[in-house]
Amino acid sequence: MRLLLVEDDVMVASGIKLGLTDAGYAVDWVGSGERAEEVLRTEAFDAAIIDIGLPHMDGLELTKRLRRPEMANHAMPVLILTARDALSDRVQGLDLGADDYMIKPFELPELLARLRALLRRSQAANTAVLTFGPIELDTANRRASAHHGGQTTLIELGPREWTVMEYLLINAPKPASKDKLLQALTGWDKEITPNAVEVYISRLRGKLEPHGVALRSIRGFGYRLEIDEPRAP
Incomplete structure (x- = not known):
């Protein structure tokens, strides 16, 4: 899952990002509310972690703005971080649209x-099961399966295979661009190359084709799921 971290303290942000990355998340970091608002208008995230004490536009104002319907991520979960222990600050944050808060300092x-x-709550509120033909992806229970004749x-999927598969199913039957798949896997970090995306696509092909689902390459764009004839294992 892709997270946005909004924190102006470089040392704090580095520690949080490292911990989240080690836990398996793709994390993008910005140091201001203005930059965060710009990013949130166009890019998709699964959740945001926002420090209240940002310069200029503080975290409360940012939270208020990202809940506007025109924002691409207006319904995503928001966790606010604050060094302020006043009840009024925490209540204000929740009233403006935050889903939870933590008081600094905290344990990772x-x-x-x-x-x-x-x-988990966000996934439960949305469609928990993604399907395409016989393929089913249960996002709440993290289970992939194929259904034939009762x-x-x-289907065993590694963490990055799961990320690619989830993105393909969300877009199906429309194609998914290779650039967006790469972004979903890494955020703004470029540790994974476009060639690595092809590796995960190749692995998924081998796991889907026996169940009658083809993963087609679209030259110059990306990939699309299509129903095909099942192949003998």
């Missing part, structure tokens, strides 16, 4: 636990 395991809880076969 608690941040991860709160984030997981927010993401029989269910589990």
